Amino acid sequence: xxxxxxxxxxxxxxxxxxxxxxxxxxxxxxxxxxxxxxxxxx
Amino acid sequence: xxxxxxxxxxxxxxxxxxxxxxxxxxxxxxxxxxxxxxxxxxxxxxxxxxxxxxxxxxxxxxxxxxxxxxxxxxxxxxxxxxxxxxxxxxxxxxxxxxxxxxxxxxxxxxxxxxxxxxxxxxxxxxxxxxxxxxxxxxxxxxxxxxxxxxxxxxxxxxxxxxxxxxxxxxxxxxxxxxxxxxxxxxxxxxxxxxxxxxxxxxxxxxxxxxxxxxxxxxxxxxxxxxxxxxxxxxxxxxxxxxxxxxxxxxxxxxxxxxxxxxxxxxxxxxxxxxxxxxxxxxxxxxxxxxxxxxxxxxxxxxxxxxxxxxxxxxxxxxxxxxxxxxxxxxxxxxxxxxxxxxxxxxxxxxxxxxxxxxxxxxxxxxxxxxxxxxxxxxxxxxxxxxxxxxxxxxxxxxxxxxxxxxxxxxxxxxxxxxxxxxxxxxxxxxxxxxxxxxxxxxxxxxxxxxxxxxxxxxxxxxxxxxxxxxxxxxxxxxxxxxxxxxxxxxxxxxxxxxxxxxxxxxxxxxxxxxxx
Numbered sequence: 001x002x003x004x005x006x007x008x009x010x011x012x013x014x015x016x017x018x019x020x021x022x023x024x025x026x027x028x029x030x031x032x033x034x035x036x037x038x039x040x041x042x
Numbered sequence: 043x044x045x046x047x048x049x050x051x052x053x054x055x056x057x058x059x060x061x062x063x064x065x066x067x068x069x070x071x072x073x074x075x076x077x078x079x080x081x082x083x084x085x086x087x088x089x090x091x092x093x094x095x096x097x098x099x100x101x102x103x104x105x106x107x108x109x110x111x112x113x114x115x116x117x118x119x120x121x122x123x124x125x126x127x128x129x130x131x132x133x134x135x136x137x138x139x140x141x142x143x144x145x146x147x148x149x150x151x152x153x154x155x156x157x158x159x160x161x162x163x164x165x166x167x168x169x170x171x172x173x174x175x176x177x178x179x180x181x182x183x184x185x186x187x188x189x190x191x192x193x194x195x196x197x198x199x200x201x202x203x204x205x206x207x208x209x210x211x212x213x214x215x216x217x218x219x220x221x222x223x224x225x226x227x228x229x230x231x232x233x234x235x236x237x238x239x240x241x242x243x244x245x246x247x248x249x250x251x252x253x254x255x256x257x258x259x260x261x262x263x264x265x266x267x268x269x270x271x272x273x274x275x276x277x278x279x280x281x282x283x284x285x286x287x288x289x290x291x292x293x294x295x296x297x298x299x300x301x302x303x304x305x306x307x308x309x310x311x312x313x314x315x316x317x318x319x320x321x322x323x324x325x326x327x328x329x330x331x332x333x334x335x336x337x338x339x340x341x342x343x344x345x346x347x348x349x350x351x352x353x354x355x356x357x358x359x360x361x362x363x364x365x366x367x368x369x370x371x372x373x374x375x376x377x378x379x380x381x382x383x384x385x386x387x388x389x390x391x392x393x394x395x396x397x398x399x400x401x402x403x404x405x406x407x408x409x410x411x412x413x414x415x416x417x418x419x420x421x422x423x424x425x426x427x428x429x430x431x432x433x434x435x436x437x438x439x440x441x442x443x444x445x446x447x448x449x450x451x452x453x454x455x456x457x458x459x460x461x462x463x464x465x466x467x468x469x470x471x472x473x474x475x476x477x478x479x480x481x482x483x484x485x486x487x488x489x490x491x492x493x494x495x496x497x498x499x500x501x502x503x504x505x506x507x508x509x510x511x512x513x514x515x516x517x518x519x520x521x522x523x524x525x526x527x528x529x530x531x532x533x534x535x536x537x538x539x540x541x542x543x544x545x546x547x548x549x550x551x552x553x554x555x556x557x558x
């Protein structure tokens with residue numbers, strides 16, 4: 001593989017998967033996980 | 043608990059709901075991650091700048107994909123209804139847009155099940171490589187028994203049986219309901235899909251020539267960034283990949299608890315979908331690199347997408363690769379799982395719409411929707427002409443069904459009803475990451491403009507050269523007439539009165555005027 005291809009593959013993985021990891025962390029630390037009572041309604 | 047909350051929870055319990063945000067996110071990812079992630083994205087990226095495609099792709103994801111996803115979420119989450127009910131509650135006159143989306147989903151479900159049936163067959167065929175030395179001839183000849191383009195009534199038992207199996211599976215999932223059916227399917231199958239595909243990617247990366255394939259996929263062509271077509275391809279890929287604009291995310295969001303943060307969930311779904319696409323790109327092109335090296339040709343000679351990639355190129359790879367049977371089972375098994383969770387989401391849009399409109403029990407609505415869908419699916423797609431009809435319907439419903447209804451919907455909501463600020467306020471009620479004026483501007487201006495450009499490009503392509511070289515009557519009947527009929531059916535359905543007692547008032551505004 002060429003250096004530029006390796007570099008772009010790493011960049012793509014870091015940006016997209018890093019974005020996913022960041023989104024999950026932000027969501028987990030959020031203040032609105034949802035009302036647990038909905039489970040009982042079912 | 044207040045009376046309003048009790049009423050809201052009673053309605054929620056009646057319609058069904060996801061038990062938690064985690065289940066909703068998995069179901070939304072299950073819908074977004076479909077066949078297109080595996081067989082469309084890798085080739086689109088390869089064709090449009092390789093490694094440099096990631097730039098327009100990310101721009102499209104952040105400026106159009108996620109904003110549109112949040113738009114769908116806001117519509118369903120605020121109005122607590124299927125696509126037709128949500129639009130009706132937004133403004134009575136826009137209900138037809140919801141039914142247009144329902145009609146599109148019905149049409150997609152009919153043919154999508156057939157592709158799933160092929161994938162089921164090929165998962166089994168992979169064990170002994172039933173396609174032999176000529177996968178191309180096997181797929182079109184022996185398996186589909188495809189003759190000349192046209193419409194026949196000759197049933198192919200090899201397609202009919204797995205198609206019946208797929209519809210029985212769908213029927214069982216839909217009968218089980220939102221949480222125990224759709225939610226549980228996603229909770230089980232999405233982790234399974236990720237694990238199976240990771241094993242597939244690792245195996246593909248160990249094949250000789252894998253680096254050649256990755257080189258072809260990721261070597262950047264920076265000059266491509268100056269081409270408008272590359273940017274249009276990026277926006278098109280994001281749009282088609284995220285299951286946005288045709289009712290799925292509206293329906294799913296209506297099953298989410300009122301207090302749940304929807305913007306955070308949207309970011310996770312958007313990036314999860316793209317993460318899977320990148321993973322698929324690595325796996326597919328590593329395998330294509332092996333194929334190219336084994337055949338002594340360039341990657342460009344073997345690179346393809348869609349049905350050709352899955353049912354012709356991959357069987358050829360499986361034939362040559364050490365441990366090919368494992369690759370085959372993992373690849374086609376992944377197609378089945380990704381396709382099933384998407385098919386379930388598409389059919390739920392229809393069931394949900396019918397339930398809301400006619401106040402039916404889930405079992406009745408499921409039977410009313412799944413029975414005719416399965417019947418039409420079997421009639422049209424288990425025959426020797428199924429592949430041709432499927433190819434045309436798929437091409438036209440995606441371009442001139444989904445794309446058109448998405449543009450019209452967002453323009454109507456943004457410029458006619460002028461509801462985007464209201465929807466932004468709704469998202470912000472529970473959002474840690476607030477959407478602001480930028481979201482409104484993006485949805486009201488950028489998204490319609492770029493999607494219209496993509497639409498014009500697609501329109502120009504079919505006018506310039508009739509799609510696929512099919513006879514004109516087939517393109518007219520299964521293409522143009524079909525997309526027009528879908529839109530007309532949507533607006534006719536909107537004329538049917540709602541059942542007495544159905545409130546068309548905005549549930550987020552307790553004292554708003556009831557229309558019915």
